[in-house]
Amino acid sequence: MAVIRIFAPLYILLEFVTIAQCFSVGSAGSNNRYLSSFVGISAPYLFERKISTSTALGAQASNLVLNEVQACEDDSEGGLSDLDQQLRISIDNLYANFLDDMGEKVDYDALSKSEEFEDYKKKAALLESFDSSALSEDFRKAFFLNIYNCLVIHGLVELGEPKTWDDRLKLYSTVSYKIGGLVLTLDDIEHGVLRGNRAGGSHKEVPFPEGDPRAGLALTLDPRIHFALNCGAVSCPPIRFYEGEEIDDQLDLSTEAYLEDIEIEEHLSTVRLPKLLDWYGSDVSSTKSPEEILEWVVPFLYEEEKAEAVKKILKSGDLIVDFLPYNWDLND
Template sequence: MTSVLNCSDSPTASSSDAGVVASLVDLSRDLQKSMLALRSEFMSEDGRGVDYVAMRSSSLFDDYKAKAERLQAADVSTIAGDDHKAFFINIYNALTVHGLMALPSVPSSVLEVQDFWKKTSYRIGAHVYSLDDIEHGILRVNKVHPASKKSQFAEGDPRIQFCCSRVDPRIHFALVCGAKSCPPVRVYDGAKIDAGLSRAAKSFCSQEIEVNLDEKKVIMSKIFEWYGGDFGDTATDVLKYCLDYLAGKQKENLQMLLDQCGSSLKVEYKPYNWQLNKT
């Protein structure tokens, strides 16, 4: 399994000799444009399916890889706030796709690839960031990894300085790990990140939360079980958080059950479909 990708797909890729760019903001915008072009050409309209085979041999993907190579000379400290959040969400999703296409053949499921999220990485400036580093270290502010039960970055890790200032639970409606049960692939703009993440939250919650009034239970995506602590202390807290992103009868019915049952409301989690999100 390739460790560090960037442009060359080489496990020995190292920091560029071109020096450090003045700002990561401009490069982030260039990468956004490239990812939007790839999404338009090789992904289904709803963003849930990717044509990995066609993308791998395309000039658009060559253009993306050329831009990704410039990450090795980037200075992460030059990007902050909403631009920082959007950059790392976009890089996570792009790295997932890049990592799958760097394999000898496209798998049927990401689970077939040993340590995919631990080893699939980009060098960004002075440090290497794996998919796990980006999600659990940077975006989740070094909270406990649901699988390893420990923080992603050890004490003293220099990458801790680049963690987001707080956890925004809506990232879970934006990060795409390559499975069919993941949210759709979207490209986020720092200037519009709040509206973009809210749209993603509304779309995901409306599709992944089922309210059964007769049985007085709610059926939800496994994402809400794995990362429940990012939304609140209890399953009830998670449901209350999601109310803001529901509408119509779905919201009305969930509110009714919460009022009737409170913390005793039964919650079940759907099996996660790990089949690859390919067209």
């Protein structure tokens, strides 16, 4: 018999309501072998107007579209024809200068005042006219992973650190970009696009109902995206730059890195998994079966000793799955 145990305070149990997928891949020293496989390291996308924390999130009754802040007077060559490449260069510059080597911490203050950020804002303004539906599945997946991670940072710079759980919910449900004429919040990008139009976050039903023009952006669900999205908390996966040509290998590496920190007590037939697999277990197993979740995890366990231990526990048929606590402190 399999048992799932969840030891967490009530506020943590409520977190699944709007997890925008956070990131943190364990100890700083454990991920060096993964970083070399990524061209970029982290993703901050921010804009100009800085709202005081006293009036920011609590006052937002509707979507806050951050790339409508200023008219685009971009003097760079290429325009929309090579926007993906322009964004890549701009994001790489932000990553290199304002994230730590592991992609786990962001220097929000320095980033918000930088020339690199000003350049990024010009590029991001062009997203209003960028047709992401023209991208292939792999390239669209990489595009929205990068945009999500950047929009989180942008939102945190604009609105300040969430002080309450309601603030955090509003961050994910209101902070947005206009992309190709369509407004997409963080929740829309995560649950509507990347999770294949599934309920989650602020969406009690599917984010894009029948007839919604955004429904055409929905991708085939790939559970590995949960280990690539960073919602601005310490326990989120690191921020990295994803590329369409390499997205499959990159997502494998990100998943392996995040799962390095699972805890196993073989003599107790107990495995402690990341909280993300509690919140999004149904993306791996429709019934959230502990056995099926562990079977999905095993191929991503880089350490053979851990993989073999989990296999033995699975074979025993008498297992307990716990979930590790989630640290929602700001990743600064």
